[in-house]
Amino acid sequence: MDELYESSGTVNSWLERLGVRFGIYKNGQFKEQLFPYDSIPRVISASEYKELEKGLIQRTDALNRFIYDVYHDKKIIKDGVIPPEFVYSSKGYMPEAEGVTPPMNIYSHISGIDLVQAKDGSWVILEDNLRIPSGASYPMIARQVMRKVHPSIFHDTKILDNRDYGQLL
Incomplete structure (x- = not known):
């Protein structure tokens, strides 16, 4: 763990050089700023990850249904849940x-849901x-840089590989 902590500067230098x-x-x-990288991993157990994954899938489905409703039935507006000006004045x-429906009702193919863990x-x-x-x-x-700085980590531990992300999409 000390080795990881000590390498934070090296990883951040790489990220700066790469313009991350x-x-x-x-x-x-x-304002634009460098992406800060913490070399100390936050380990999430498989069972906790599965629970998070279920919730994130449910949230993404709800967001896609919300977008469908905004462009079709507008129940969320008619029922007074969201004021019409909130929707119609939005830059997005x-x-x-x-009235346009994309294949499989998927409006958001990639949903960036910012998730943080609280102290509790x-x-x-x-x-x-x-x-x-x-x-x-x-x-x-970050993983690409870590593979260069600490290749042994990826051989010695069970880290999920994300290099096929583009193909998974």
Whole structure:
């Protein structure tokens, strides 16, 4: 574990050299910053991961159903759950998509659901990113760098391989 901790600087230097950045809005201004990487892994057991996976699948299904409803029946608006101006003034709303149904009703093929673990061990969702969820690229590039910095980790431990991510999509 000490070796991992000591290599954080090396990994972050690689990420900086590769231009791994993300943008945030703070006080109405867009700022770009380096993606911070923590070399110490957060191990999630298989059983906990399966539970999270079930919830994330359920959430993604609900988000796709929400988008379907917005562009078709509009029950969520008619029932007063969401004010119409919230939907129609959104930058992401596309009037030209009214009545359009993609194959299998999947509007969001990649859902970037920001998940953090609270101090009590529970999991909390910070936000859903359905526009251009770039978060998938961060673990891919981080693992690629870690394979160069610490190749033994991937031989000596049971880490799920993410190199086929593109094909899985």
